Amino acid sequence: MSHLLEVRNLGKTFRSRKGWPWSPKSVAIEPLSFTLEAGEILAVMGETGSGKSTLAQIIGGVATASSGEIWLNGQKVHSKNYSQLCNNIRMIFQDSENSLNAHLTIGKQLEEPLLFNTELSPAERRERVNLTLQRVGMLREHWEFYPHMLSSGQKQRVCIARAIILEPQIVVADEALVALDPSVRAQIINLMLDLQKDMGISYILVTHSPQIVKHIADKILILYRGKMIAFDKTDIVLEDTQQPYVQQLLHEHLKQNIQYNSDRSAKIAD
Amino acid sequence: MPQINLYHHDETPSPLQLVWKSYRARFLSMAALYVLLAMILVVILSPLLAPFNTSAQFSDAIALPPSWVESGNMKYLFGTDDLGRDMLSRLLIGGLYSLGLPILMVAVSSLIGMSIGALAGIDRTIKYQSLSRLFDTLLSIPSFLMALIIIAILGTGFNNVAFAITLSLIPQFIFVTRNAVHEEWHKDYVTASRLNGCSKAYLLYRVILPNVTPTLVMQLTVSLSVAIMDIAALSFLGLGIQAPTPEWGSMLARSLDEVYLSPWSMVLPGVTLFITIMAINIVGDSLRRALKERVNS
Amino acid sequence: MTRYLVGRLSVFIIAVFLLTVFSFSLNYLFPGDPITNMTGVRTFQNNYSLVMELRAGDENIAAQYLHYLRHLFAGDWGLSLSNSTPVFADGLQHFMASMELIILALLVAVIFGLPLGVFAATRFRQRSDKAVISLAMMGYSIPVFWLAQLLILLFAIKLGWFPITGQINPLYGVEPQTGSILIDVFLSQSEYKAEALQDALNHIVLPVLILAIMPMMLLLRLMRNATQEMLQKPFVKAARARGLSEWRVLVKHAIPNAVQSVLQQTTLLFSLLLTNSIVVESIFNWPGMGNWLIRSIFERDYPIIQAAVLMFAFVILLFNLLVELYHGWRFPIVRHEQNATD
Amino acid sequence: QSEEPEPAPLADGIIYCSEGNPDTFNPQLITSGTTVDATAAQLYDRLIDYDAKQQKFVPALAKRWETLDNGTRYRFYLREGVQFHKTDYFEPTRELTAEDVQFSFNRWLDETSLYHHVGGSYPFFSATGLDQLINKVVKIDEMTVDIVLNNADSSFLANLATDFAIVLSAEYAQKLLVAERPEQIDSLPIGTGPYRFESYRKDILIRYSRHPDYWREGPGIKHLVYSITPNANKRMLKLVTGECDIIPYPLVSELKALNREQLMVTNEVSPNVSFWAFNTQKEPFDDPLVRQALSHAINREAIIQTIYYGNAELAQSILPPTSWAYDDRGIQYQYDPEKARRLLQEADHSSLDITIWAMPVQRVYNPNARRMAELMQSDLAQIGVSARIVSYEWNTFRRRLSRGEHDTVLIGWYADNADPDNFFRPLLSCAAVATGGNRANWCHTGFDQLLYSAIATTNPEERKALYRSAQHLLNQQQPLLPIAHSKRFQAQQKSISGVELPPYGGINFRLATKKPVQEQSQ
């Protein structure tokens, strides 16, 4: 049986400076391979500049790989084939502020993928958009809104709505949780988990936070200067004490603990 | 929209409406806009409004001062020039050449320049930094100089001047459009739309265009004032629209010979030119300001 | 810096190269015989065939271009069609005369424009700011030829303070050597040097003033907006929070950064300055490039048109290069930004 | 403001703001007034001069002359001790001799002369037929020259006294031949005149300085500068600001409006005419009917009022009324658009597209040709003729004009001498077609016949009759429409004196002086 997503020897090099044909190339990602199954959450970790975003962008179709292949359900993914990509892999960006078009209403923006990838009638499209808006916890009235009228949490919800409206199998999120308030962050995590439960979506999550990784990831992929130095189930990576780098990345911050009287707060209903 | 808003009880203005709202709030901006619109209207209607033919010479009213001066005559509101031609009619019809023609030229050159600029902006073949730097460098040659070169090649004359200025305005449009589109192109929202599988045309017209509209409108105002200045300066130097045509710059140039006998023939075209350019500049400036205010809020 | 320098210089060199290609092609675009347009030797003159041979007139275009380039760099820019004087030597004098005017105007614009802009920014949206800025708007919108006429009427005719044409009273007998009148007076053998210098200064005031007004107003507005923007920036607030005096914040932090952003728009400034210099020189009979160009267009003196265009474009490129180099040298962040973007 | 004494260089120099660049520094080569103004009287001397006050010829380089052989031979006795200019490009070793006179005349006369082809053509001499008239120039001895004519000619002495018949230095010419730079004789001039050449910058100035060894009374100033200022308005402003001491063709009415007391405007009657010439070798102007029709269409009264501000007289003939040969028969070609339209229809041209070439410069006879063209444009529009105004830089303008590229041209003429012949042959003879002086390109054998018969006789009555019929013929054929005879104006600082305006063109700075203003007012 084929995997949902199989990445084979994917690598990416950049010219360090465009315009100088003879300038040396820099390696952003050295060839790496991994697989992802349906309904899994894969967390990608690593320090700044280790190539996390590059990897996410290649899988999301924003950038093209210099080498290697991506297979989806046993089919090869062609990087410029947007319709194949759209229906299966979608991307959420870090900066919800910039990833929405300031001059289009939310409804129009959500309609866009439907317009280009389905044959739905306008009424059906509208219905689908409304449904999706509700699914991410927003109202049909938001159709008429412009992005600048929404809070950052709502914007991130719209981005998620845009990602799931075509019912993809994989959603790639590049540091999508960083800029959010704690309460909103928890809401969005809940939303993502709910969606996974409902629709069986797999996530590829780029993040810095070991807490989040520990809580929701099924697998962890750790990059160090473009090299994949660990890829396995979460608990296995967490237990792995061989690599100091991995330990540093995952554990240092977990030490600091707060004694918290949990009996009291049991009063709070979920 | 018959739906009820549950959360927000305000209207939902689009960003462009917001810009307009903050533009509208300033008295000076609106005044300049009204002046400009009135000018354009007057220019469009000038063949109807002009009381006399521009070349009609009234030998009984040579170098008559404007009507508000004691020796003036109400028949000739702004007085007459040294050949006894009605100043008001000449100024009005002159607007066709000094304001109408630049508007036309800017329209044509913006159409051409923006199309090329938009294509260049999204074209990945011109991605080399040095190459685009080079274009930027070459585009820094002023439009007036380019117009002069074209006139040197083609010779003076109405058509050649119009052609020269139109041509010389195009590079600025290419430059501005290309940079604006290029900048937007790398923003996340365009990437997102691209990932939605949008066609290039959709990307350009629906996604990017609204975002660069204010920049382009601003460039339009800049180009318009440049075009007006250029054509007036060329005519003033005698290389533009030639004498009997009542272009404001050439009227100004020929009025110099009688500054003392009929000062109004120099003051009036100059003031008209000045007000027109100032109105355009204020509109452009206010637009920039309104835009900044929207971004800040 | 080296990389930045090399990058800028190579762009400059390529631009100059393209410029020569352009001016070469002008010879073919202008009406008449290309060789005549290049050299100023008319077809019926007896040395035409010699020139034809020298310029590879019957070989292919590439060879002609190479010859053209060689002559160009050797300073042989042909002869004027109207009076057969060597274009290059003439051009140098006109060039210097223009530069004198332009540089002085630029200085005036900078000396008055920048401080006024800063002043307006510190009084942001107060009455004095509004006054300064409306004045700037008016100064920026006034057609330069009209302004020149008004100022001539006021200062020269009504008040009689300044003369209106030329560089110096010709009776001082200062012969042009460099073209720049102040230098020429200095070099001249005249026994009335002091008086001549004063006369020359008197001549230069009005054109410089008129030429400076528009760039000055532009600079004022740019500087005001930039300073104003900088005063809103976090680092300025941080500097204030550190207890630095307002003056120090302005001088040490706001102004240098504002200057950096203003410098990015100098292209506009130069094109304004050069465009206006053409008009002003024509009005004041200033023997500079602009005047030369306009006259030669009237006289269809193609070798001169070509030379003037070449010089103008070269000046612009050079100005831009110098500003960019200064910019990159003084403000390292510029280098950084430009190396980072593609 | 001019309380302080001026520094020396300003006190002993005069600036004349001329209206254009000279074509050359040799008036033999050209008829352009600008060139003549800049060179003839300043750099050179002639054998004889014409004294307009006494109305007679006076000695100049020739201290006396006599007529021999029934007026076909003139003998000139040259003045001794006449020095040529000493400059940094030439040092004369000898004084003026017969050789110089012979060289100067042979330059335009003798096609075998080495210098004949250096300058190109000699329009004045060919237009007046002087080159045909003179047989040869004979050197009798060092200080005596004979000029031998083919036939007696009443206008000979008059032509000899014009600005064109100047004397060059043969020694300089010889030196240049050796140096293989003969063309330099016209660009770095050497003469015997009151001023010597210093430098010339195109479009900017010509610089002269006093000739220290001048043979007669010279100027009271050391320097003379021609500051080249084509724009009339600018010339006037420069006069007001004191940058010019004298200007030609002032905007008289403007100056009066300015009312500055240190300035004065002089005017003089001047034998000149401005006219509208039709290129008769071009369709449809080869048809006299068309020319007449167009002539009726022009409101010349209005032109006199608006262009000349009334300072001119409506021209009925090409000859000014002051000339003894003038034919006064009332107004010719009355302003009559109806008639014009009718005539045009008669000639089968109900609508016409023409060009009017208008001079870019002011001349005595026409202060603003372009504006005049604008006026005419609207007049012509009334009879259904649409006219386009064409103008080039002055030298280009004349070059193209002589190639006959124009349809019609607004130009004019002012007399070089007192003889009525000077209005006819240089302007309308067949010979003038070839030299480009005939702006109408009109060659009429009958008319030429009349002119030559008038020249051949010395009987005034007979001549008068011949010229009358010539004018009559002209009136019928109408190759050109005379427009106005203008007064000649000159504006100057009151501190300048001694500047002479000879009635027959040119300007003479020989006796110019400059006095500080205070001295004068005492």
Added chain:
Amino acid sequence: MQLLDIRNLTVEMQTPQGVVRVLDKVNLQLSEGEIHSIVGESGSGKSLLAKAIVGFINPNWQVTADRLWWNGQDLLAMTPKQRRHITGRDMAMIFQDPNAYLDPNSTVEQQIIEAIPQGDVRGTFMRRRVDRKTRVKRLLHRVGIRDHESIMDSYPFELSQGIAQKVSIAIAIAHRPRLLIADEPTTAMEPSTRLQIHRLIARLAVSQQMSVVLISQDVASILPETKRLTMLYCGQLMETGPANEVLSEPAHPYTDSMIRMSLQTQQQLPHKARLPTLPGTIPTLRHMPIGCRLGPRCPYAQKTCVKAPVATHERQRVFHCHFPLLDTTP
């Protein structure tokens, strides 16, 4: 005596919709050498409070307080100049995005030198230069930058975020302030860098005898050394008290949910379980609820919550809630 004593600080600003209280009767006490954390979500007025302390409030805004004392002196009664003097001498501030708060066009060295008080360096011109340089080096060492040579000549854009933050701390402590206000100094940083900065601040607080006000969004990112903790929500003070007490026994429902939302404290939560969270979103300025602003989101809210709760004092702790989780009955 308290170093800083703020009672009922209120900041009101004019909006097109009317006057809005952006800070509503906030109290803050701080004693010498103490680390005080202020926690709240975005828009809760944390930065505003900090700005009110250093006196950088938009002059059009209305600032009132029963007491705004610095070291016994009333800050509100001072002229701007006096206040600036005190601020410049005794206080320092660092911010979330260090790069934006450093002048992009001067080197690190120049900026640190500028922060060194003039009176500290004496002697001849040359001596002063050398002296200044050694001081800069010492400061850099103190904030844990060993590679001082290259850092000194760098421009801010050449620094990584962590280093830049260290530099801005160096600038802040250059004049040995008595109070350091750190406004979310680590929010956008990687965990390892964040840890470094936190340790640095804690160490400096002890070694320099500085009081520190640390502002953060999240209870997870406060310093372990924190003495007291203040919770803000929408400009209202929710709860304040000794940090360990507040964290282990939150009295206010908001504090409680903030703690529970933080994954750091939720070790026992099952894998992929839904997280506890407050419903709804933070209200915008224009739509502030009346009374207790947490009202619409509070799981315990009842009718009385439309009235602003009064402060309840419980030993060291103060909280504003009608229905506190803590048993307050004596």
